[in-house]
Amino acid sequence: MVCTRCRGRLDAPPNAVVYLCRACGLAFEAAAERLVELKPLTASLTTKSAPPPVVRYLAVWQFAASVEVRSKDTRSGAQPEHVWDGVKRAAAPGPPFLYVPAFAFGRLVVQQLGAGLVEAQPVLSLEERIPWEVPLLSLLHEGVVSVDAGKDEGGPGFGTVSPVVLGRRDAEAVAHYVYLAVENRGSIDLRRIDYHVDVGEGDLLFLPAVYDRRYVRDSGWRFLLREFDGLVA
Secondary structure, rough: OOOOOOOOEEEEOOOOEEEEEOOOOEEEEEOOEEEEEEEOOOOOOOOOOOOOOEEEEEEEEEEEEEEEEEEOOOOOOOOOOOOHHHHHHOOOOOOOOEEOOOOOOOHHHHHHHHOOOOOOHHOEEOOOOOOOOOOHHHHHHHHOOOOOOOOOOOOOOOOOOOOOOOOOHHHHHHHHHHHHHHHHHHHOOEEEEEEEEEEOOEEEEEEEEEEEOOOHHOOOOOOHHHHOOOOOO
16 A cells, blocks of 8 residues: 555554554545545643653554543432533533544553543644654664664563554444443433434544553553653652
8 A cells, every 4th residue: 555645655554543644644545435634633742850871652543532521320329411511621622522542442541541540631842743753763873872762571562653553433432331430430420311422524643652561550651741741660
């Protein structure tokens, strides 16, 4: 497969459903008889902590979301919409977003990282690019890290940029699962909920992160965004 803009060869790791062009920074998702063009966005580091020598970029779908909670059965007796109201306050003055991790299918990764992003509603500085040119290449040149730095023993199994293993349509469905994870974390003894979710078109983002087994709360990952500083388990 080749890029429709520059005719360069597309990057297609195993299990990927979105293919990235290293030459011009576009991405493509397979449709019935064609490739659908996407323009991925990459978020800048905003962490106040010292960044690690190797930064990973994780694929995440971002959907502007509208949620109506009609009723909810919980032990707390709080108003049905109180959890989503908290998400909207965190997002103000902009719209609230649902975030769906797209680099892995693991339940804990999708549930914990997705819910964490939704609850934090991070302020992102986004650029239209794929982060191929991140510090790893310069660090290799300077001898700061080895050629194996992109692979942790027992770790994620990819280099600087994660694969995209969840397409837009599937991510829209998984957005409901992420939303329910947020509700479950914010409600005491959630037994039943009647809700409606509308999601927008969605953007494919690459968010900076560090992989470290000490961050077990988020299944080994911590986003290098200021909203996630200090989340060591």
